[in-house]
Amino acid sequence: xxxxxxxxxxxxxxxxxxxxxxxxxxxxxxxxxxxxxxxxxxxxxxxxxxxxxxxxxxxxxxxxxxxxxxxxxxxxxxxxxxxxxxxxxxxxxxxxxxxxxxxxxxxxxxxxxxxxxxxxxxxxxxxxxxxxxxxxxxxxxxxxxxxxxxxxxxxxxxxxxxxxxxxxxxxxxxxxxxxxxxxxxxxxxxxxxxxxxxxxxxxxxxxxxxxxxxxxxxxxxxxxxxxxxxxxxxxxxxxxxxxxxxxxxxxxxxxxxxxxxxxxxxxxxxxxxxxxxxxxxxxxxxxxxxxxxxxxxxxxxxxxxxxxxxxxxxxxxxxxxxxxxxxxxxxxxxxxxxxxxxxxxxxxxxxxxxxx
Ligand code: NCD
Numbered sequence: 348x349x350x351x352x353x354x355x356x357x358x359x360x361x362x363x364x365x366x367x368x369x370x371x372x373x374x375x376x377x378x379x380x381x382x383x384x385x386x387x388x389x390x391x392x393x394x395x396x397x398x399x400x401x402x403x404x405x406x407x408x409x410x411x412x413x414x415x416x417x418x419x420x421x422x423x424x425x426x427x428x429x430x431x432x433x434x435x436x437x438x439x440x441x442x443x444x445x446x447x448x449x450x451x452x453x454x455x456x457x458x459x460x461x462x463x464x465x466x467x468x469x470x471x472x473x474x475x476x477x478x479x480x481x482x483x484x485x486x487x488x489x490x491x492x493x494x495x496x497x498x499x500x501x502x503x504x505x506x507x508x509x510x511x512x513x514x515x516x517x518x519x520x521x522x523x524x525x526x527x528x529x530x531x532x533x534x535x536x537x538x539x540x541x542x543x544x545x546x547x548x549x550x551x552x553x554x555x556x557x558x559x560x561x562x563x564x565x566x567x568x569x570x571x572x573x574x575x576x577x578x579x580x581x582x583x584x585x586x587x588x589x590x591x592x593x594x595x596x597x598x599x600x601x602x603x604x605x606x607x608x609x610x611x612x613x614x615x616x617x618x619x620x621x622x623x624x625x626x627x628x629x630x631x632x633x634x635x636x637x638x639x640x641x642x643x644x645x646x647x648x649x650x651x652x653x654x655x656x657x658x659x660x661x662x663x664x665x666x667x668x669x670x671x672x673x674x675x676x677x678x679x680x681x682x683x684x685x686x687x688x689x690x691x692x693x694x695x696x697x698x699x700x701x702x703x
Contacts, residue, residue: 349650350459350466350657351643354477354513359520361646366485368642369635376409382645383412389442390416391434391458392469393425393449398611398633399469399478403446406640415442430680435462444648446478446640450576453675453697457682459657465647466657472673473507473577474698479610480513481643482636483569489635490606490628491566496523500561502591503529503571503616505536507578510610511571512540519550526552527561531590533583534573539699543689558591562601568593570609570616579672593617598624608632660696662687671700 351357357365372379388407392400396418404414417423425434431449435458438445447458448469455468470476487494499518505511505528515536518524526545528536535554536545545552555561562568570593578584593607598621609617609629621627663686669676675697676682686693686702693702 349647349652349654350462351477351647352455352459352466352468352657353475354480354517356477362481362484362517365481365639365642365646366488368645369485369638372638372641379410379641379645381411383407383410383648386412386444386648387442388412388414388416388644389438389445390414390418390469391423391438391445391447392416392418393420393423393447393454394470395419396448396469398636399448400446402633402637403467403469403478403640406637406644409637410641410644412644431457431675432461432679432682434458435466439463443651444644449675450673451675451678452671452673452700453695456657456697457675457679460655460659463653463655465651467643467647470509471675472698473509473574475513475516476509476610477513478640478643479510479636480517481639482632483510483514483608483610484517485635485639486608486628486632487567487606489631491604494518494521494524497521497566498525498527498564499567499569500527500529500558500565501536501569501571502558502593504534504573504577505530505571506534507574508571511569512537514569515540516544519544519548524550526550527565528552528554529556529558529561529591530554531556531587533587534590539694539701542692543699547690556590558593559597559600562597562605565601565605568601568605568607570607570613572612572614572616589615591616593621595620595624598626601626659683659685660687662696663693667693667702669695669698669700670703671695671698674698674700
């Protein structure tokens, strides 16, 4: 693996190795303090971020490396119309590794097709967010001591929640995992995740909008924010924004060992009073993200070879257009359409949306 675009780019063994490295960094930080001396990380954030960007930057500094980049599209040449492909080629001249966040689904793949240094997807639209999953996995390992035989409740915006899509992929590879998908009807898990991951692997799951009813059976409750910026229709956001609020009363019905995770930022979906509960893991989870990003930077830099990180997957081109309005093909200059087949369904290589 030369870049991390999707959590499935990493095997279960590689995930174990990354969590082992992160635990070793936590135990012996001094041994890693010069590991990336002379190396530069570029953080290209076309979308707002606190945790992801700053934890990447802190990670690189704690490895003895340097950081350059931008934190909003307005201060980059994207505001003048530069493509993601050109930006990735240019930044490859200045940095040894790139972490990129972009509002379009599939943007990180396009960057990796054009960069000659490793690219890390720090969130592409509503599609995926593999390094948040690394933070989630280290948190599950430290809090629960295992990845298997867990009942996981995913609550909130499962449609646009890219962290949820990557976590479902990652956890579906462990024995005895089942999911409760707790969302309003309008924000259910996308069909490409449900069908290609859960149904394809025979993973048990229940779809519900009843958090109260679900909570007593959960080992992990993964809360998410209803994401105002992803809604094409703001009146729908207003209607759904207060769908779920985790309160101390709800926590009283949960198992003594249930872990509450949240990728953060929180708006109002977890009451501040819950922060006092020992089962609230979300601030520890944010710290874990820094250690996992350190482990990932070390791994990718050790594998970098100067060649383009990823080539466009083989598949069908032709006249089909991706129908996803948020897909990178809608805005990127001269980007070829490309569809690959899984189980008889043709999907866009950039955003995984099924072709009509
Ligand atoms: C999430 C994201 O940006 O996808 N946050 C994060 O990276 N920690 C979730 C969110 O924005 O709600």
